[in-house]
Amino acid sequence: MKVLAIMGSPRRNGTGTEVMKMIERRLRERGEVEMEVLHLADVGLQPCRGCFSCIKLGEDRCPFREEREALEKRIEAADGIILVSPGYVQNVSGLMKDFIDRMAYTNHRPRFFGKKVMIVANGGAGLDRTLDALRIAIGGPEVVSELAYLALPWPTRPRTGEKNEKALLRATDRFHDAMVRKDMRPSFGNYMRFRFFKSASEAAREWLPADHAYYHRLDGYYYDVKIGVGTRLMAAASMAIAMPLMRGMAPWSGEDRP
Known part of the structure; x- marks a missing residue:
């Protein structure tokens, strides 16, 4: 298996790098893995x-494609x-935000299907919000594991380090196991996302032609997978309520419909 770690810190040897080394060590304990660590600062x-x-x-x-x-x-x-970012003002770093x-x-137009994602936030307060931002960083791959690693600029109790280590091992194992399983069954939320964007792309085809072209060629989902009858019925009912x-937010023709 090949894993790409994308590091969002401007510091190449900061806490995030140390956390990444521990994650890599655990992955190698679980099996053969090829690691690539990419610092956005570079x-x-x-x-x-x-x-x-x-x-x-x-x-x-x-213009910068x-x-x-x-x-x-x-x-x-x-x-x-693996997306790794320090928590800056309860958000991701500037590099990761870029x-x-x-x-x-x-x-809008997901890709990279079948790939699994682990998100890691390190720092002090507000790491849950940093994880919120990382969770939607890339549309398409499945976020299967999350880690909030508490790292403060002063000594902390041994219990804090023990909790960090246990959380890191659990999160890394979840990530590893998900890569091994290669499960591509979509969640209900992802199926709803597809239904919404396919409908919206038709309504906004004049303003979002790339979305319209992308979804026009798709039928049941982003890729070939069986969607159960119950899921389709629930999604149809949810769409009838949500739309x-x-x-x-819909394009307006200048006339209000009754």
């Missing part, structure tokens, strides 16, 4: 300019991805 990823081209017209229309595409090739080559912004189109509630 990539020089340009921040998003907010032109909206990647979402509206397609990711190939991004070459650097993003080089990073995406490394993601494609991996079976698993990465998330540059991958924003995948939240009218979201009318305020």
Whole structure:
């Protein structure tokens, strides 16, 4: 198995790197693994300019697509991805936020299916919010494991270190086991996401042509998988309730419907 770790800290030898070394050691204890550690500080990823081209017209229309595409090739080559960020003001680092912004189109048009993701936040208070941001960083691969690793700038009780170690081992084992299973059954939430975006892409085809082209060629799901009758019925009922509630976000023709 090949694992790509994407590090969001501007410090190459900080706490996140130490945590990553412990994760790598545990993965090697569980089986053969090829590790690649990528520091975003070394990539020089340009921040998003907010032109909206990647979402509206397609990711190939991004003015800085070459650097993003080089990073995406490394993601494609991996079976698993580990996203690591320090918690800065109860959020991700600036480097990791740049990465998330540059991958924003995948939240409209997911890719990298079948890959498993582990997300890691290290620091003090608010790590749950850092994990919230990491959870939606890439659309398509499945987040299977999360780790909040408490790291403070002063000595802490031995119990804190023990809790960190146990949490790290559990999270790493979940990540490893998910990569081994290779389960691609979608969750109900992901199926609902597909149904919503397919419907929305038709309604907004004039404004989001890339989304419309992407979803127009898809039928039951993003990839070939069996969706149970019960799941389809529940999703249809949920869509019937949700779509009218979201009318305020829909394209407006200038006339209110009754």
